[in-house]
Amino acid sequence: MSTQPKTSPKIVLTFFILCLNLFTYGQNQELDSIKTLVETYKKDDTIRVNLLIDFTKYYTSRDINQNLPLIEEAMQISEKIGYKRGSGISLNALSTYYTLKGELDKALENALQAKELLQTINDHNNLIVTNNNLARIYGANKKHNKALEIHLQNVELIKNRPTSPSKAGYYFYVAKTYQELLKLKEAEEYYKTALKISEKADYSTGVAIAQGSLGNLYNILGNYTEAIKFIKLALDFSIKHGQTSNVAASYFTLADSYSRLNNLNAAIENNSKAIEIYESLNNFRMLKEAYIGQYQYFEKLKQYENANKFLKLHYNMVDTLFSENKVKIIEDLQTKYETEKKEAQILSLSQQASIQALEIKQKNQAIVIGLIVVLFFGTALYFIYQQRTLKKERAQSELEQRFLRSQLNPHFIFNALLAIQNFMIKNNAQSAALYLTKFSKLMRQILESSREEFIAVESEIEMLTNYMDIHKLRLKDTFEYKIDVDKNIDVETDTIPPMFVQPFVENAIEHGIINAKDQGLVEIRFYKEKEYISIEIKDNGGGLVRENATPSEHQPLASTIIRERMALFNKNLKDKIQLILNDIENEKGEIMGTKVELKVPFSYV
Structure with missing residues (x-):
């Protein structure tokens, strides 16, 4: 029997919230339940542990910082009385806390400990919850194969359980992870199982989710008739329940399906409905996609006036989104600079007042002492002035760096969007789906890296690999590529400035191997050389684009921006970035290609 614990203010607050929740269902009966619960709490520490963990769910959507003291208290009680189940659910709650805080390493560590402990006591209910938590963490770390393994373990654990909405949910998780891995047939099988379970459990929301998921999947698989059938069923549910965003998404997807079946009038009709809703919701991201879709449908019908109208709307939306991002970056930096400037002015005025007070106080002292004092404070003021000047220059340099990166990204994205448009018009649906999947992943990588001054070599290589795979698809495998990384480079901890290599790879593809006599080849090699990581980019194309090139010999804009970025970086670097271009x-003496040598200083994570 455990000793009587001292009631803390947090426990009092917890019971107060419980009372409010229970009171909404009836006064007399629930008051009796509360009294019974309080008496049990006084006598049984295991009940207390479960209550503490239950109330973390209340705070999760309100103030997550309140959870940590509750979890720690539950863990202390469980350890004291040897309550293994309590320790397991406490560790899982702690894992959830760290997941929501974005500390995934700690979240994974605690979830694995919880799983190991719950397995020893065969607590399958809480093991399922912990597995689900683990799978989410692996998914957030882009380890989808590991996440799939955990989700499949859960499916095994619930196979013999009665039909319920939650049971359908676990099949959804498996199907979604298979789709992330582009294992589409397996995804279809599990979506269908989730649909059957939802229908059997009379779970209408689950039925609609499964129908919509199957519709999107059939679009990817090229089975557009089946896709339309399931998307319409999901659309009816969304309309009935007033789910405006889902209604728009269904219309947008239906338009794509009809266009694949060459029913362009139906595609335009459904896409128009999607555009109307997106405009009312100010959903600029989806409006951009809907506008370009409408342009493509009208173009196929040879209604060029309408096509041109929606193409203009699309590019206006693209320009608006990029302009808003640039303006926000510049305004944020300007605000920080003005704040620093005002603080420096206040500091300077304060010091000047101190000097004047000191001069008045010491006016009768000897001239020599007065000169020493004036000299001292004059030196201090000069030092402050120098510091302010350097700070201003650093702020300006950072502003220019971010602005150049924001120039580079729209330039690259514009080229990629044109490539996608051509590919989707000329190629089959399954290849187009693969292309879009790779492009969306590349977009996430670019957006993430554009916010950082340095990224891991591993991230840069992953982005380059995805970028060249997209071009291989677009150019129908007319070139190959190789990426070689020296063993002295630790790809996880060694970091380099992002988006320096990609423009030269772009030049190798667009202006190099496109002129190659044989199969194109792009070779990239990373190796360490003293204080640098050297990157060598070689192609077997037609050689360099010369400085005195004619207007037809395109001088790439991205390379110009890279040179400007190099100049800005080199202002503050001891080891300067170096660039060497050779045929x-x-x-x-015949030109067989181009070699670019880029030497960049590196740092450690």
């Missing part, structure tokens, strides 16, 4: 010649 590759054979023994006869």
Whole structure:
């Protein structure tokens, strides 16, 4: 029997909230339940542990910081009385806390401990919850194969359980993870199982989710008739329940399905409904996609006036989104600079007042002492002035760096969007779906890296690999590429400035191997050289674009921006970024390609 615990203010607050929740269901009966619960709490520490963990769910959507003291108290009680189940659910609650805080390493560590403990006592109910938590953490870390393994463990644990909405949910998780891994047939199987379970459990929301998911999946698989059938069922549910965003998404997807079946009038009709809703919701991201879709449908019908109208709307939306991002970055930096400037002015005025007070107080002292004092404070003021000047220059340099990165990203995205448009018009649906999946992943990588001054070599290589895979698809495998990383480079901890290599790879593809006589080849090599990571980019194309090139010999804008970024970086770097461009010649002096050597200083994570 455990000793009587001292009631803390947090426990009092917890019971007060419980009373309010229970009171909404009836006064007399629930008051008796509360009294019974309070008596049980006084006598049984295991009840107390479960109450503490239950109330973390209340705070999760209100003030997550309140959870940590409750979890720690539950863990202390569980350890004291040897309550293994309590320790397991406390560790899982702690894992959830760290997941929501974004500290995924700590979240994973606690979830694995919880799983190990719950397995020893065969607590399948809480093991399922912990598994689900683990799978979410692996998914957030982009380890989808590991997440799938955990989700499949849960499916095994619930196979013999009665039909319920929650049971359908676990099949949804498996299907969604298979789709992330582009294992589409497996995803279809699990979506269908989730649909059957939802229908059997009379779970209408689950039925609608499964129908919509199957519709999107059939679009990817190229089975557009089945896609339309399921999307319409999901659309009816969304309209009935007033789910405006889902209604728009269904119309947008239906338009795509009809266009694949060459029913362009139906595609335009459904896409128009989607546009109307997106405009009312000010959903600029989806409006951009809907406008370009409408342009493509009218273009196929050879209604060029309407097509041109929606193409203009699309690019106006693109320009608006990029302009808003640029303005926000510049305004934020300007605000920080003005704040620092005002603080420095206040500091300067304060010091000047101190000097004047000191001069008045010491006016009768000897001239020599007065000169020493004036000299001292004059030196201090000069030092402050120098510091302010340096700070201003650093702020300006950072502003220019971010602005150049924001220039580079729209330039690259514009080229990629044109590539996607051409590919989707000319190629089959399944390849187009793969292309779009790779492009969306590349967009996430670019957006994440554009916020950082340095990124891991591993991230840069992953982004380059995805970028070149997209171009291979677009150019129908007319070139190959190789990426070689020296063993002295730790790809996880060694970091380099982002988006320096990609423009030269772009030039190699667009202006190099496109002129190659044989199969194109792009070779990239990373190796360490003293204080630098050197990157060598080689192609077997037609050689360099010269400085005195004619207007037809395009001078790439991205390379110009990279040179400007190099100049800005080099202002503050001891080891300067170096760039060497050379033609590759054979023994006869014939140009066989281009070699770019880029040397960048590196740092450690």
